[in-house]
Amino acid sequence: MAETTQVQKNIPVLPWMRNPIDIIDFKETPLNLVPFLDPRLDKALKNVNMSSLFPVQVAVWQETIGPGSFERDLCVNSPTGSGKTLSYALPIVQMLASHSVKCLRALVVLPTRDLAVQVKKVFDDIALAVGLSVGLAVGQSSLADEISTLIKVPRLEAGFCYDPEDYTNRSRSAVDILVATPGRLMDHINTTKGFTLEHLRYLVVDETDRLLGEAYQSWLPAVLKLSRPSDEVFAPCVKSFPPSISGHFRTIRRCGVERGFKDKANPRLMKMLFSATLTRNPSKLGLLDLHHPLFLTTGLSRYAFPEKLEFFKVICESNDKALYLVALLQKLTGEKCIVFTSSKKMTHRLCSLLKSFGNLQMRIKSYSSSQHQAVRSKTLDAFRKGEVQVLVSSDNLSRGTDVEAVANVIIYDVPRYIKAYLHRAGRTARAFQIGRCFTLLLKDEMKKFKALQQKAEISSKAFSLSPESIESLKPAYISAFEKLKENVESEAFRKRKVNFKSTKPRKAKAVKVSKD
Structure with a gap:
């Protein structure tokens, strides 16, 4: 029915959006029935008075930690207040908690500072329980202060000198997950020494419609380019994973960004898009270079309002x-x-x-x-x-x-x-x-x-x-x-008075002229 309506209006419909998974088919699930949930995360969720997962959280969990195993990028259209933030935070934290490599592996991009602060709190509620660090890059403090929380520089022995050009090789990420706004993210990409996205595994674009708008688009090409490392760069990070996890990043597919990586550690950047009003615009979605995307939505209507x-x-x-x-x-x-x-x-x-x-x-x-x-x-x-x-x-x-x-x-x-x-x-x-x-x-x-x-x-x-x-x-x-x-x-x-004062010409100071 939804497909027919869009065709009648001559709106292009991407093939993968024609047969979405309906989130309504999923039921709220008690935590003790959520498969593979880390006991530490179970406890952390109960500490913030959560006893079950909402339908959208169950649906995303199934496609990431469950049978879906992050094999496809996800596009989620779900009503405001339905629990979208935890739906991506929980599987990302579960995956990163399985090994102890300290590098920036998950990036969440949001359009405003207020939203970023709110999302970081959701991550903190569960990430700290499994020893993961969450950073915030939103411009609420000076760039220098922010850098000190994101980048860890090793102490140098007394008398030891180093080449400033070699700085990035000496520093490393102090966080596993970064929640950022586009402007401050670009500041770090362009100016912060030691800041790298070469180990990035997960990219979440929250409030997708706004972040794919013209005013925000400059961040996306930079992130996609910098998060496609060579085998040499990616291999050390993958080799340090336990066998059960490193196997997760291997694939025999030869399409999209995986072309040429057969039987090698697969550096595919796994992407998740979330919005209550997810765009259907093929040109905008095409910017993300999605891998076999899977569309999850609530009901047949494009515009999903809260149930009650x-x-x-x-x-x-x-x-x-x-x-x-x-x-x-x-x-x-x-x-x-x-x-x-x-x-x-x-x-x-x-x-x-x-x-x-x-x-x-x-x-x-x-x-x-x-x-x-x-x-x-x-x-x-x-x-x-x-x-x-x-x-x-x-x-x-x-x-x-x-x-x-x-x-x-x-x-x-x-x-x-x-x-x-x-x-x-x-x-x-x-x-x-x-x-x-x-x-x-x-x-x-x-x-x-x-x-x-x-x-x-x-x-x-x-x-x-x-x-x-x-x-x-x-x-x-x-x-x-x-x-x-x-x-x-x-x-x-x-206001007029202030404007008048700011434009009023100043009196020229008298200048003494020397007789010489």
């Missing part, structure tokens, strides 16, 4: 959408809510407006890329702890960020694209919990929203707010709106 997510629409009878937002928030008092807007500017202004309502019994904060990283981290931490009940955010928070117990997502501005809608809605109903997504709609937005939902193959129930509750808020709304106007004008004046 409920959809509601709030029709705003007037153009004062903020009135309806306040009335809705009052109805949801005591529940964590994320309100999504269309831009950084809108996020700031809407948050200021909500704070100006004197009778709202909730703490409200804004979250956007215009804020300093330390401010965003502090705000998100307060929201996680329940100290902040409402977070007004731009799309900076919409992709991948995992915040526990978010009961409601409120979409204030309808996004243009279905992918943005999916990622926003996916901040709730995570890990198979119940969640609700409310969309505020003006009458002239109804047609666009209906088309969006038809594309996603979902529908929303009407959620009504009583006219009395709206009417009672109008006096407070008028007062809050006047305060917002004053704040906006004050901010604009300060």
